[in-house]
Amino acid sequence: MAALCYLCDVRKKQKIRILEQVTVEDYAAEGKSIARVDGKVVFIEGAVPGDIVNVQLGKSKKDWAEGKAVHFHSYSPQRTTPFCAHFGLCGGCKWQMLPYEKQIEYKQREVEQNLKRIGRIDLPEMLPIIGAKQIKYYRNKLEYTFSSKRYLTREELLERDKKREALPEGTEPDNTPDVALGYHVPKIFDKVIDIETCYLQQEPNNAIRNYVRTFAKKHGFSFYDIKAHEGWLRTMIFRMTTTGEVMVNITFGHDDVPNRELLFNALLAEFPEITTLLYTINPKWNDTIYDLQPQTYFGSGYVTEKLEEFVFKIGPKSFFQTNTKQGEELYKVTRAFAKLTGNETLYDLYCGTGSIGIFCSKGAKKIIGVEAVAEAIEDAKQNAAANGLTNTSFYAGDVIDICNDAFFAEHGRPDVIITDPPRAGMHEKLVKKLLEIEAPRIVYVSCNPSTQARDLQLLNEKYEVEQLQPVDMFPHTHHIENVAALVLRS
Numbered sequence: 001m002a003a004l005c006y007l008c009d010v011r012k013k014q015k016i017r018i019l020e021q022v023t024v025e026d027y028a029a030e031g032k033s034i035a036r037v038d039g040k041v042v043f044i045e046g047a048v049p050g051d052i053v054n055v056q057l058g059k060s061k062k063d064w065a066e067g068k069a070v071h072f073h074s075y076s077p078q079r080t081t082p083f084c085a086h087f088g089l090c091g092g093c094k095w096q097m098l099p100y101e102k103q104i105e106y107k108q109r110e111v112e113q114n115l116k117r118i119g120r121i122d123l124p125e126m127l128p129i130i131g132a133k134q135i136k137y138y139r140n141k142l143e144y145t146f147s148s149k150r151y152l153t154r155e156e157l158l159e160r161d162k163k164r165e166a167l168p169e170g171t172e173p174d175n176t177p178d179v180a181l182g183y184h185v186p187k188i189f190d191k192v193i194d195i196e197t198c199y200l201q202q203e204p205n206n207a208i209r210n211y212v213r214t215f216a217k218k219h220g221f222s223f224y225d226i227k228a229h230e231g232w233l234r235t236m237i238f239r240m241t242t243t244g245e246v247m248v249n250i251t252f253g254h255d256d257v258p259n260r261e262l263l264f265n266a267l268l269a270e271f272p273e274i275t276t277l278l279y280t281i282n283p284k285w286n287d288t289i290y291d292l293q294p295q296t297y298f299g300s301g302y303v304t305e306k307l308e309e310f311v312f313k314i315g316p317k318s319f320f321q322t323n324t325k326q327g328e329e330l331y332k333v334t335r336a337f338a339k340l341t342g343n344e345t346l347y348d349l350y351c352g353t354g355s356i357g358i359f360c361s362k363g364a365k366k367i368i369g370v371e372a373v374a375e376a377i378e379d380a381k382q383n384a385a386a387n388g389l390t391n392t393s394f395y396a397g398d399v400i401d402i403c404n405d406a407f408f409a410e411h412g413r414p415d416v417i418i419t420d421p422p423r424a425g426m427h428e429k430l431v432k433k434l435l436e437i438e439a440p441r442i443v444y445v446s447c448n449p450s451t452q453a454r455d456l457q458l459l460n461e462k463y464e465v466e467q468l469q470p471v472d473m474f475p476h477t478h479h480i481e482n483v484a485a486l487v488l489r490s
Contacts, residue, residue, distance in 0.1 A: 017057040021073060024051040027106045029113070031094050031478035032066070044069055046088070048098055050076025078102055083136075089153070089193050091186040092200065093476040104131045104472055107480040111449045111470045118453035121460045126468040130333070132326050135475035137202040140240055140305070141322050144209060145287070146216075146233040147192035148225040150180035179223040181213040181236070190226045204273050205238055208248065211270060212236065215263060224253055229285055232256060237289075239314060242324050245303035246271075249278040249294055249316045251287070264297050275299050278316055290317055290375075307331060310358055312383050319352040319376055323473045330445070330471045330481055331359040334418060337443045337467055337485035340364050344415035347439075349399050349430075354380025354392065356418055356445070361389050368411050369394040370402050400429045414439040425451030431458045438462065442486040447473075449482050456484060464489055 019037055024047045028034040032043045033051075045068040047053050054071035082088075082096035095103050108129040115123055132138060152160070182195030194213075197206050216223070216233055224231035231253050239247040248267070252260065264277055276299025280289050294301070294316040302315045307328045314320050321327030334356055338346065340363030348357035351369035353376050361367050361384075369392065371377050377396040384392040393411070395402060408414070417439045419426060425448065426434075434442065435458075442463060446452035456465060467485040474480075 017060065017067075018070070019055040019057060019067070022053050022055050024049050024053060024076070027109070029110050029478075039063075040065055042067065046094075048076050048078050050078050084199055085197065086182075086193060086195060089151070089185065090183050090195070092183065095476045095478065100131065100135050100475060103475065104129050107472060107478070108470055110478075111468075111480060111482045114449040115453045115456065115468070118450055119457045119460075121457055121465065123465050124467060126470065129470040129472060129480075130326075130329050131472050132323070132475050134325060136199045138323050138325065138475065139200045140242075140320070140324050141238065142198070142201045142205065143235055143237045144181055144195065145184060145192050145235050146223040146231070147180045147182075147190075148223045148231055149191055150178040151185045151188070151191040151193050152178075179213075179217065181209060181216075181223075201238060201240060204246065204271055205240065208238070208267070208271055208274075209236065212250075212263070212267065215266060219259070219262070221259060221263070232259070234282055235287055235289075237316065239303055239316075241303050241305040241314070243304055243306055245275040246273050247276045247278070247299075247303045247314075247316065248274055249280060249289075251280045251282045251289060253281075254283060255281050260297075268298055276301055276303060280316070290373075307355065307359055310355075310383075311386050312353065312355060312358075313379065313386060314353075315375075315379065317375055318379050319373070320355065321473070326471060326473045327355075330473065330483065331356055333469045333471060333483045334443055334445055335360045335363065337469070337483060338363070338416050338418060339441065340416065345412045346416045346418065347403075347414040349403070349417060349419040350421050351380060351394065352376050352420075354383050354394055356420060357392060357394075358383055358387060358389065360418070361387075361392060364416070365391065366412065367392040368414075370399050371396060372398050400427045400433075403430060403433055408437060413437065416441045416443065418443045418445065420445040421451075423448040423451065426455050428458070431455055434459065435462050438488055440488050444484045444486065446482050446484070447479065449480065452482060452484065456486070459486060462489055463487065 022035045024033045024035050026034050026049050028043055032045055033047045033049060035042045041064045043066040044055055047069040052073040053069040055067040056070045057065050057067040059066050079097050080099045087096050112126055180192040180194035182193045185191045185193055221233055222231040224234045234253050235251040237249040277297045278294045279297055280292050280294045282292055302313050305312045305314055305324060338360060344364045345366045346364040348369040351357055351371045354369050357367040357369045369380055374396040377394045380394040463486040465484055466487045469483045471481045
């Protein structure tokens with residue numbers, strides 16, 4: 001039986017609540033497992049069904065609590081050995097301890113439960129989830145952070161303290177912080193885990209990152225201090241395509257032409273695989289580059305990707321599905337659910353760089369794409385032109401502002417609407433407009449089944465769900481995409 005004990009955190013001068021010997025019963029949602037202790041539901045990070053663990057509680061209410069597993073008494077037979085040395089520290093790939101077949105089983109169940117619990121509407125039987133064939137090295141985009149303060153594990157801190165204690169009396173310890181190039185520690189904004197090997201992107205990703213770190217340390221380049229807002233090296237962004245192209249974009253806190261050229265010339269000499277090399281000067285306090293202009297040092301300044309026979313130009317700020325192969329599977333489902341005959345006017349809402357609309361273009365008479373990000377619309381127009389399409393039009397602006405009666409009157413009433421909103425789902429005003437327009441068919445592509453379920457409930461006033469198809473885009477994470485086909489009730 002689980003028991004509650006208290007430990008004292010000397011540094012924070014507060015009690016730490018520990019639930020001991022908790023048997024994890026099931027998977028809950030969003031990567032958390034669930035247990036029941038004395039009638040209270042406990043949501044647990046870092047555990048899987050079948051584990052027996054000690055849980056350090058965070059929030060604790062009358063009927064529920066949440067916490068993280070801090071000690072394992074025994075491991076579940078469902079577990080497998082994580083393949084990454086950074087597992088447990090890094091915020092990504094949190095499900096490495098689960099076999100992939102279990103991951104997709106839980107993901108399908110989460111979609112079903114969200115749609116039933118939140119949507120509360122009649123649903124068809126869900127099609128089996130489309131799992132990924134490639135569960136490592138599947139991302140085409142990754143971003144790393146340079147930091148003047150490397151995150152130290154508990155073991156490293158203890159070892160450091162031992163070394164300090166062993167110093168001769170009167171000797172000052174070396175307090176120079178080690179630098180890092182990797183990922184932010186979850187919930188600790190100013191510390192970065194130094195990543196040696198990442199399994200999310202193919203080589204030469206690891207080789208380039210490790211080379212840059214070594215080169216920068218050798219030449220005394222300053223790594224960014226996020227608290228003091230000073231330092232030269234800030235972030236490094238990779239884009240790699242199935243066509244074999246490699247883009248590297250390094251962000252600097254300020255320009256330093258001699259050192260930048262020294263670094264870049266060495267990088268290009270060492271890695272001829274790099275097809276385009278860019279830099280971005282970012283003096284701001286945040287790391288986003290979408291309001292900045294990257295500069296091309298070498299190559300075209302973009303890479304190209306292919307989905308089936310369609311070619312897409314991807315710049316340093318372009319949005320594109322980060323898993324190319326599964327993105328193609330997702331688009332195949334979307335196109336099939338649209339049931340195009342060649343005579344339809346198709347609206348692609350939240351169209352990004354136009355990839356879904358372009359992918360469906362041969363089956364429709366006319367494609368109308370709408371996206372809030374103006375740069376993405378420019379990419380969409382260029383992508384349409386690169387594919388020789390003459391039946392596409394793309395418009396920049398907020399979907400809820402653009403999609404009014406006048407817009408539909410000008411471009412024609414939709415026969416099919418494809419909507420691919422952000423995680424927050426569709427704005428209620430847009431849902432109301434879709435109900436007014438009464439397109440015969442809607443295909444709803446979602447990266448968040450809970451907000452999709454909410455929107456489907458609202459659309460249920462006039463639409464019924466015809467088909468449901470989950471697609472796994474991100475192995476070893478709890479994230480899941482789901483495509484729903486809706487038909488207007490007669």
